[in-house]
Amino acid sequence: MGNEVKKYRIYVGGEFIEPANGEYIETINPASGKKWALIPNCGKEDIDKAVAAAKETFYSKSWKSLSPTKRGRLLRKLADKIEQHAENLAMIETKDNGKIYKEMLGQLKQIPAWYEYYGGLADKLEGKVIPVDRPDTLNYTLREPLGVVAAFTAWNSPLLMVALKLAPAIAAGNTVVIKPSEHASASTLEFAKLFDEVGFPKGTLNVISGYGRTTGDALSRHPDINKVSFTGGPETGKIVAKNGLDNFTKVTLELGGKSPNIVFDDADLDAAEAGVIAGIYAASGQTCVAGSRLYVHEDIKDQFLERLVQRTNQIKLGDPLDPETQMGPAANPQQLEKIQSMVETAQQEGGTVLAGGGRPDEEGLKEGLFYKPTIISNVNNTSTIVQEEVFGPVLSVIPFTTEDEVIKMANDSKYGLAAGVWTNDIKRAHKMTKSLEAGTVWVNTYRTVTFNSPFGGYKASGIGRENGMEALYEYTQTKSVWINLSDEIQDPFSLKL
Template structure:
């Protein structure tokens, strides 16, 4: 509902009902492009979390959900996919108001999200057990793959529904129920999604959306004893805490965490394509993506020329209202994130880096109320600087020249992260050599930021645990049961193990 000032007041979605928070408290959601309050988000507490898990567990154990065949689950997921496609423009507007990313990018995300539900709908009845060929022929041994139970999904503010979908689509296809906790900064689209989900026909309690702060609701969800698994996307430090919380009751985890991805340009690359890929890798979404190609390595023989091209291109990027079609880069999502970007650029300068482009907030009156920061390119950096080792999550690119494959591989891998990497070269052999030695869960060759529902995504090292998307994802939301059936009438020695 809306109040007299046009501010929307949302409710949580628990047990198939939209309800007010237990203590009737709300979080103000501010549009980062205009600085205007536009929504009130329920501030959940322990009572709300407990109620959500109870509803999810009750649904999981009910005949209404367990009695649905995998094929029927697939049909529900396809119906959900169509409902999302029908509401794509509305959901995109919600996300743009919430996090300031370009409307056309959010719309593109909403239009591809149904593909994930379609893909996992198709997998729902393709998951099979096995018959084990035991040496003892009188025993029939087979396996079943079964859902885990209640899945706690915790998502960040940069791509709320897309990253929730990567968790929810395989979890639902596998037969689990869900408690979803979106970021307190961008909860509106998840609550709007709940309205769509409610109309599709899933049993009450299949999906529950509890909103609130990470240090309260997020902490409670990740340590809740009814959570059979926690699927989390966010920062590495928070991910460690989530893993420890889940370990307290032996829940499994999927963690998609931070990145400091290298984008490597060799002298033989198509420089037009490489330029576009590097720009997309760091300045698309205002650099607020886990896979941002924030470290650019350029072969020395073309470094000056290529850096000049990038600088000229970066200066032309149009900042502005993310709802406008000619805007190329929107604001930072939160005041805290803008402050973090500014602090990291200052740290880099104090360590000796030179600001080639950007490095400050715009002074234009039309942008004064928004959380904008110019596209920034830093030179005179080395890989040991904090700007090259720590995730900024903003439009800040560090440039380092290199002379050989061996040198660039060593620098690219010299970080705690290992989420993504980009390679730009027309040398086929080199591209595959590099793909094998780079420590990253995803390697893009002559492209960047590509994803698909049937291709696994995840990180090496401190960039995460497990994989989202692809066939592996649905198995991560299931457990295997071994069933033994004695077919003979023989009475065996009760004090001897059976093999």
């Protein structure tokens, strides 16, 4: 993968500049454990400069005169740029977070669709005329941008999350400051170079980097931020929401998950097996929608677990750039430590490891942050491993006998991001989708998303939605306009109802 250490600069006001404090964070390649990049560790001066640039652009003539149609064209032009550079961006993401290259490349090839979709919607944000009960009065609404948006992305799929936030924010007429995770900032800083070539007014997009507890905290509480869109863990999400409340800042939160994957006795077991594997081991389990809770019907439990364990033990760990690799490493040392700790806790609480349960000792894997794909049984719904998000390749298994029983267990969680159901009974499928407390329910499939279908969570999994028209509305505010068409003089001491 090369030994070159690349030094990145932040992107502020249309210029690539060094951080004012001269500080940088070393980034390691999770697969090799070696340093490969330096990213800026921004301080208050950089944050103020980035927010000021976005604010100045938002109120500038160059931005106000850029019609929604022209904004849409620039977003579609950006889509073309990303498509042209997909391989390079995917390579950078693989080096940064350790996810396998073929998945990152697959994402990068799909990401342009978000910019194309919202580029097409930019000039379709319409208000409406309200049929008020006054023939002499015209009332209509306008959907207007909020102003400066602060977007926070997580380390598992940085550029996909950038697309989910940046595309609708700009389509709605806002300017943006992005702060990626300190564990995976390189691809977003690299992406800024493409954005710079498209032709948006300088200051439309600004990218800063640094630690969440300092740089991120200061950005989320900045008084000139009008909207925060955050993807990350629930505890940090609470801090972001509280920071926003101090300034009455609108907040969208896409947080964690502990998603149930439910297999009934009438399911197509071949399809269910593939879906369960995809739900927990794809991306090394480092996805917010990871199907980490497997509920399997008692009548097929032994049969299904036997084939699942066999398949899990065959998963190939290795170099994320190797086309044969199926699962890469944990993204950073802190995450690997968390995975190990939670598996140990599960065993202390009585859980039985059926597969994995530790780090590999093969040459070529020991140096990286790898953890074996793991299955744990003999747990119950109150077990720590069942209630808390691992964000790693660890599957907990619980048997069930009735629909009502599994619905109760599936909903017995503080999270509600996603859920999977495997059944060939159409009535059961509809009952389950209606009963499960989750923002997304997949039936006979798993881990499927697209640009025009809303995505978000119930309960502690978040506030608001991304994707689709609903995301576009998250970046606007509604103005009600009243126009008096009569010659009647209003009584100044009476509310006109």
